[in-house]
Amino acid sequence: MYKNLRWKLLTIFAVLVVFGGLGVYPLVAQRYHLPLPGWVEAKMLKLGLDLKGGVHLEMRVNTDDALKITTTSVSERLRDAMKAAGAPDLNISVTSPTTFRVEGVPQANDSQFRASADEIAGENYDRNPLAGGAYEFRMRQSAERTLRNDAVEQAMQTIDRRVNALGVTEPSIARQSSGERLLVQMPGLTDVARAKEIIRSTAILEFRLVEAGPASKEDLLKQYNGTLPGDMEMLPGSGAESGQFYVVKKIATVTGQDLRVARPGLDENNQPAVLFELKSQGAVNFGKLSGENLGRYLAIILDNRVISAPRLEGRITDSGRISGGFTSESANDLALTLRSGALPASLTYLEERVVGPSLGADSVRAGVISSAVGLLLILIFIVWYYKLAGVNAVIALVFNLVILLGLMAYFGATMTLPGIAGFVLTMGMGVDSNVLIFERIKEELEAQRGVRASINAGFSRVFLTLLDTHVASLIAAAFLFQFGTGPIRGFATTLSIGLFVNLFTSIFVSKTLFELELSRRKTPSISI
Amino acid sequence: MRIFKNPNYDFVRWTWHALVLSWVIILAGGVYIWKNGIPKGVEFSGGTIVIVKFDQVPNLDRIRTALPDGANAIVQTYGPDTSREVMIRVPSAGAEAGASLSAQAEAVVASLNSAGLGPIAGTCSPQKPSNCLSGTEIVGPTVGRELTRRGILATVFALAGILVYIALRFRISFAVGAVIATIHDLLITLVFLAVFQYEMSLNVVAALLTITGYSMNDTIVIFDRVRENMRSMRRDDLATVINTAVNQMMDRTVITGGSTLLAVTALYFFGGEVLKGFAFTMIVGIITGTYSSVFIAAAIVLLWQRRSHRKAAPAAPVAPVAPAKKSTKRRAS
Numbered sequence: 001m002y003k004n005l006r007w008k009l010l011t012i013f014a015v016l017v018v019f020g021g022l023g024v025y026p027l028v029a030q031r032y033h034l035p036l037p038g039w040v041e042a043k044m045l046k047l048g049l050d051l052k053g054g055v056h057l058e059m060r061v062n063t064d065d066a067l068k069i070t071t072t073s074v075s076e077r078l079r080d081a082m083k084a085a086g087a088p089d090l091n092i093s094v095t096s097p098t099t100f101r102v103e104g105v106p107q108a109n110d111s112q113f114r115a116s117a118d119e120i121a122g123e124n125y126d127r128n129p130l131a132g133g134a135y136e137f138r139m140r141q142s143a144e145r146t147l148r149n150d151a152v153e154q155a156m157q158t159i160d161r162r163v164n165a166l167g168v169t170e171p172s173i174a175r176q177s178s179g180e181r182l183l184v185q186m187p188g189l190t191d192v193a194r195a196k197e198i199i200r201s202t203a204i205l206e207f208r209l210v211e212a213g214p215a216s217k218e219d220l221l222k223q224y225n226g227t228l229p230g231d232m233e234m235l236p237g238s239g240a241e242s243g244q245f246y247v248v249k250k251i252a253t254v255t256g257q258d259l260r261v262a263r264p265g266l267d268e269n270n271q272p273a274v275l276f277e278l279k280s281q282g283a284v285n286f287g288k289l290s291g292e293n294l295g296r297y298l299a300i301i302l303d304n305r306v307i308s309a310p311r312l313e314g315r316i317t318d319s320g321r322i323s324g325g326f327t328s329e330s331a332n333d334l335a336l337t338l339r340s341g342a343l344p345a346s347l348t349y350l351e352e353r354v355v356g357p358s359l360g361a362d363s364v365r366a367g368v369i370s371s372a373v374g375l376l377l378i379l380i381f382i383v384w385y386y387k388l389a390g391v392n393a394v395i396a397l398v399f400n401l402v403i404l405l406g407l408m409a410y411f412g413a414t415m416t417l418p419g420i421a422g423f424v425l426t427m428g429m430g431v432d433s434n435v436l437i438f439e440r441i442k443e444e445l446e447a448q449r450g451v452r453a454s455i456n457a458g459f460s461r462v463f464l465t466l467l468d469t470h471v472a473s474l475i476a477a478a479f480l481f482q483f484g485t486g487p488i489r490g491f492a493t494t495l496s497i498g499l500f501v502n503l504f505t506s507i508f509v510s511k512t513l514f515e516l517e518l519s520r521r522k523t524p525s526i527s528i
Numbered sequence: 529m530r531i532f533k534n535p536n537y538d539f540v541r542w543t544w545h546a547l548v549l550s551w552v553i554i555l556a557g558g559v560y561i562w563k564n565g566i567p568k569g570v571e572f573s574g575g576t577i578v579i580v581k582f583d584q585v586p587n588l589d590r591i592r593t594a595l596p597d598g599a600n601a602i603v604q605t606y607g608p609d610t611s612r613e614v615m616i617r618v619p620s621a622g623a624e625a626g627a628s629l630s631a632q633a634e635a636v637v638a639s640l641n642s643a644g645l646g647p648i649a650g651t652c653s654p655q656k657p658s659n660c661l662s663g664t665e666i667v668g669p670t671v672g673r674e675l676t677r678r679g680i681l682a683t684v685f686a687l688a689g690i691l692v693y694i695a696l697r698f699r700i701s702f703a704v705g706a707v708i709a710t711i712h713d714l715l716i717t718l719v720f721l722a723v724f725q726y727e728m729s730l731n732v733v734a735a736l737l738t739i740t741g742y743s744m745n746d747t748i749v750i751f752d753r754v755r756e757n758m759r760s761m762r763r764d765d766l767a768t769v770i771n772t773a774v775n776q777m778m779d780r781t782v783i784t785g786g787s788t789l790l791a792v793t794a795l796y797f798f799g800g801e802v803l804k805g806f807a808f809t810m811i812v813g814i815i816t817g818t819y820s821s822v823f824i825a826a827a828i829v830l831l832w833q834r835r836s837h838r839k840a841a842p843a844a845p846v847a848p849v850a851p852a853k854k855s856t857k858r859r860a861s
Contacts, residue, residue, distance in 0.1 A: 050802070058671065192651065196630070349629040351671045356581070356652035356662035362611065366800030373798060374791030381787060417802055418734045424795060425738055428788040429745070432780075435787075436749065439780045442530070465752040468697055472748055473741040475689040480737050483682035491734045495741075 005519060008512040015504075016399060019406025026409065045409045046170065047187075048416030048490060049355055051364045054187035055195060058351035061180050065345035066151035067097035067144065074121050075100040075137075076251050079231065081116045082109070089230055098139040105133040148180070151344040156182055161340035162198055181350070192354050194333070200347045202303045203337040205256030207286070210297040210309050213237075213246035220247050238305040238324070246306045248299045253289045255342075258282025262338035264331040267323035272331035274322045274338065283318040290316040300324070302334070367420040375427055382431065386438055388527035392513040393434035400430050400498075400505040407497050418491035426498030429473070433506035437462045438528055451524040459511050466506065470499045531782055535775045539822055540767040540830065546823035550712055557719025566722045569729035572676055574669040575619045576632040581652055581662040582612050586645050591616065594643030596635055607801045613662055621668050633664050679733050686737065687711070690744055698751055701832040706747045709825035713743045713816045720812045721805075731806040739813025742788070746781070747821040753777055754826070766833055770826045785818045 026044045029036045049056050075092045082090055091103040105113045110133070117127055117135070124143035128136045139147075156173055159182065163171040168186040176183055189195055212223055214237050221228075228234060228247060237244040260277045267273035278286055290298070290312045299309045300322050308324035326334065379397065383390040404426065408415070441458035449457065473495065480492035518524055570577050585605065592603045597618055606615040621632055637648055652660040687707050695703035714736060726732065753773035761769050774781075792814065796807035 193630075350668040352629050352664070352666040354651060354661070354664045356579075356660070362607065362800060366798060367803060370795045370798035370800075370803070371791075374794035377790050377794065378787045381790075385783070418731055418806070424791050425742075428742075428784075428791055431787050432745070432749075432784040435780050435783045439777075439783075443776070461756075465749055468694075468752060469745040469748045472690050472693055472744045475693060476686040476737060476741045476744070479682045479686040479689065480734075483678040483685075484734075488730055488734050488737075491738075495738075 005512070005515055008508070009516065012399070012509055012512060016402060019403040019410075021406070023405030023407070023409045024402055027405075043409050043412065045405065046412070046414045047364070048414045048419065049185050049187055049353070050417050051361075051367075051415060052187045053355045053361075054185065055189045055192050056351070056353040056355075057184045057186075057196065057199070057349060058176070059182050059184070059200075059347045059349050061152045061155045061182060061344075062346045062348060063148040063151045063180055064097040067139065067147055068094065069344075070147060071097060071100050071139065073251075074125065075102070076231070078102070078117060078120050080251070081120060082113060085109075085112060085116070087112065092230060095136075098144055099136060101130075101134065101136050103132075103134040105135065107133065152180055152182070154344045155347070158341050158343050159184060159199055162337060163195075165336050165340060166195060166198065168195075182347075192352075196349065196352075198333055198337060200343075200349070201333075201337050202343045202346055203256065203334075203340075204303055204342040205259070205338060206252035206301045207254040207289070208248040208250075208252045208299050208301060209289070209293060210299045211247040211249065213248075214241050214244035214306075214309070216243075217245050220245055223247075235299070235301060235304055235306050238302075238307055241306070246299055246309060248301070248306070252301070254278070254282050254286045256338060257342070258285070259338060262335045264328065264335045265321070267321055269323075271323060272326040272328045273324075274326070274331050274335045275319070276322065276338065277319045278317075286320075287315055287317040290314070367417055371420055371424050374424055378427070378431055382434070386528055388517070389438055389441075389514075392510055392517075393431070393438070395513060396434065396505045396510040397427060397430050399509050400426070400501055403501045403505070404494070404498050407501065408494065411493070411497070413493050413497075414490055416490040418488060419494045422491040422494030422498065426495060426502060429470075429499065430502045430506060432469075433462075433466055433502060434510060436465060437506065437510065441526075441528060445526075445528075451526050452518065455511075455514050455518070455526070459507060463507060466503060470503055474499055530779060532775075532778045535778045536771075537775060538771060539774050540771050540827070542823060543827040543830065546819075547827065550716070550820075550824065553719060554712070554715050557715070557722065561719070561722045564722065566718065567725055567727045568672070569727040569732075570617065570665055570667045570672075571730050572672040572728050573619065574621050574667050574672045575617060576621055576636065577615060577617045577663070577665040578633050578636050578661060579606055579613055579615050579663040580637075580640070580648055581658050581660055582614065582645075583658045585612050585614060588614065590643070591640065591645060594639050594645060596639050612658065621666050629666050629668060630664070633666055637661070675730070682737065683714070683740070686740060690740075694748070694751075698755060701829045701836075702751050702755075704832060705825040705828035706744060706751065708828050709747055709820040710740050710743045712820050712824050713739055713813060716816045717809055717812045721809060724808065726805045726808055729805055731803065732809050735806045735809035735813065739810065739817055742814060743817035743820060746785075746817050747825045749780070750774060750777055750821050750826065751829075754829075766830055770830060774822050774826065781818060781822075785814060789814050 022040070022043065023045065026036060026040050028034065030044075072094050075094060079090050079092055087109040088104075088106065090105065092100060093103075094100045102113075113135075114127075117137070121127070121137055125137040125139055128138065130136055152175060156175060160171070160173050163173065163184065163186060166186075166189070168189055170187055172183075172185045174183045175181070184199065186195060211232055212220055217234065220234060224247070231250050232247050233250050234245050234247050236242065237246060258278050258281065260279045260282075262274055262276040265273055265275040294312055294314070297309045297311050299306045301307065307322060322334075375397075379394050382393050386393060401423075404423070413419070437458050440462050441454050444454035444457045445451070477492045477496045477499070481489050481496070484492055514526075517526075588603050588605070591614060592601060595601050595603075595616070595618070597620070600619050602615070602617040604615055606613040616636055618632060618636060621629060637646075640646055640648055646659060648659050648661065650656060650660055652658075652662045687710060690710075691703045691707045693703075694706050717736060717739060721728070721732065750773060753776060754770055757769045757773050757776075758766075761772065764772075789811065792807050792810040795803055796811060799807055
């Protein structure tokens with residue numbers, strides 16, 4: 001008996017049990033309703049969207065929006081600070097998402113302006129003096145990078161909350177390597193239009209005081225002699241008031257970030273509405289705002305449209321209501337998006353795929369059947385051609401398949417159509433490894449070597465060749481993974497795992513099987 | 529059992545014929561592609577695909593005339609006849625017109641409905657097995673550009689990585705031979721894809737990158753034997769060494785190539801519509817990959833060695849120098 005043979009067999013058996021339990025057992029158990037512990041189920045091989053059906057959305061987060069919001073808010077804070085200090089209203093314009101320009105700073109207030117600017121904008125903006133009391137502020141690159149990154153991260157979390165609220169079972173939200181892109185996959189979802197709407201709605205909620213309106217654009221401008229004061233802006237109304245405009249304060253006292261909860265409900269006329277409660281600081285601010293401005297109108301603004309503008313009848317602190325032409329579904333959706341928080345930036349959809357479950361099921365069947373047919377044909381040929389050694393190869397290949405399935409389940413890989421193709425290919429490489437070894441053994445036997453020596457030489461000589469071919473394929477797979485997206489990555493993953501497994505099965509398992517056969521014979525002989 | 533009993537074919541003699549044949553195919557294909565272009569799937573060109581599952585498939589011409597942009601649309605039955613599905617593809621995505629991405633898909637469905645081919649509404653589900661959308665795919669223009677860029681980058685880096693690896697493990701001439709052979713396979717496969725009008729899709733790209741691996745695998749196996757023979761056949765010239773190696777590997781080449789071809793052919797016939805392009809690419813790639821590892825890769829090594837010998841030392845012996853190797857085992861022959 002070969003030394004260590006028992007240990008080798010035990011190792012192979014253990015590996016088979018572990019990976020078979022991880023990969024194959026859950027599939028069988030699910031089909032025949034056998035007991036399935038939760039932690040195994042959690043690690044089960046998932047089916048990709050192309051196989052299961054569902055929605056795949058690729059979108060870009062327009063991070064310029066987030067930069068612009070920051071720049072605007074910094075510039076307005078600067079305006080307020082100067083106003084509070086008694087300086088005349090500054091002429092401020094936001095010229096790009098990262099720059100704003102201040103004109104007409106009086107000579108007398110210059111040093112005070114510089115001090116305020118250092119305090120408010122100094123950390124993130126470079127200040128360049130221009131001629132005639134004007135300044136240009138430009139956001140620093142480091143700040144810009146951080147803001148853009150934060151915007152994408154925050155968008156990702158918000159979308160995650162929204163998708164989860166939609167009741168999708170296993171959504172996946174991933175950031176693409178190109179930074180501003182997000183990939184959202186929602187298996188099993190069918191109401192695409194609604195999902196897209198909910199994901200995309202920015203849901204920036206603001207409460208701002210109304211200065212004038214509702215009225216037509218021209219009438220409002222006339223009230224202000226053609227130009228609005230710097231701290232006000234004009235926003236369109238929505239619903240019954242579309243076409244009408246409001247003049248409102250530029251800065252909001254209370255925003256969606258102050259919300260604690262939002263839920264659908266009814267207003268005093270029994271119409272669908274959204275009820276909300278505020279967090280403590282928001283409640284303080286809201287109380288102050290409503291207490292100081294009794295009798296005035298407060299605009300409830302969603303994504304820069306005035307939803308409604310109720311009159312402040314009394315001090316409101318911690319709860320309120322948004323009404324204004326909702327259906328019960330749209331009130332529901334708004335509450336959902338408000339709860340999940342505002343998107344820091346708008347989204348543009350770049351790619352959209354909807355795979356019906358039937359199309360997916362057909363693909364699975366076709367892919368699995370063709371893989372099985374291909375594999376079976378090869379196995380039959382191998383046994384016919386290599387006889388008993390061929391049986392060894394078949395056992396090694398089956399091990400290969402079992403371990404591969406187990407490892408993929410362990411890594412939480414997703415099975416896609418190209419992934420199945422990767423399986424077929426791995427099997428191809430597995431066959432090649434065995435063929436290389438067997439042909440070499442034959443050559444050695446023809447050269448009149450002994451059986452044992454031939455087998456040893458076959459395995460050890462071919463090992464370097466296999467190492468070279470597998471490393472070269474791994475290099476290719478690594479770049480595929482690096483640059484590929486979705487299904488191509490799945491393919492690269494399958495291939496990489498498969499290459500490692502193949503080295504194990506075709507060298508270690510196959511050789512151990514040969515040793516096992518030899519150890520059972522008195523005179524060494526081989527059927528190949 | 530052996531397929532070939534002591535084969536002794538003179539492969540190297542066909543080097544020039546093979547090189548000319550390959551160049552003719554690549555150049556003719558290049559002209560064809562230059563004139564007709566490579567058909568691109570939505571992933572690369574951007575556009576809208578709508579797959580409709582009907583109760584009964586209407587005449588495809590009726591669908592085509594119903595479409596707002598019928599002349600530029602591709603309308604074809606999808607999958608087996610029993611699935612009663614029709615694929616409609618229009619080259620533009622809604623986003624180009626400034627509308628939402630899905631505007632174009634909605635327009636297609638609306639025009640089918642208004643032409644009385646419907647009513648088609650909603651995504652297919654087990655409750656709603658027909659007259660529904662069994663799939664839509666909309667890709668905006670920027671995604672395609674990005675994909676093309678990354679596809680090319682992946683290929684270039686993969687080739688460079690393999691070049692370095694083989695140069696380290698063998699010699700630079702082997703590395704160049706292997707990489708040129710792989711580029712050769714990619715080009716020939718592209719030509720076949722274009723001539724047989726298979727669309728460039730992500731699956732096809734996966735297949736193209738796989739044949740890079742396959743072709744390399746094949747080449748390395750042959751090279752490995754050449755390297756081994758160089759040690760045992762010091763007196764013979766490189767052409768003889770290569771010929772011997774290829775002949776020794778004949779059985780393996782036929783069995784491996786044949787069985788992989790078998791698996792991929794099964795995929796081609798039974799793998800369904802989605803995998804057809806993938807399988808076709810693989811079939812062409814495996815055939816050229818096997819051919820090129822013998823006729824192109826080895827030939828380049830031979831030409832390179834001859835040239836460098838002439839250059840370096842005209843009077844030097846023809847026999848190549850064996851690479852330094854740790855193993856000193858001699859091959860029994």
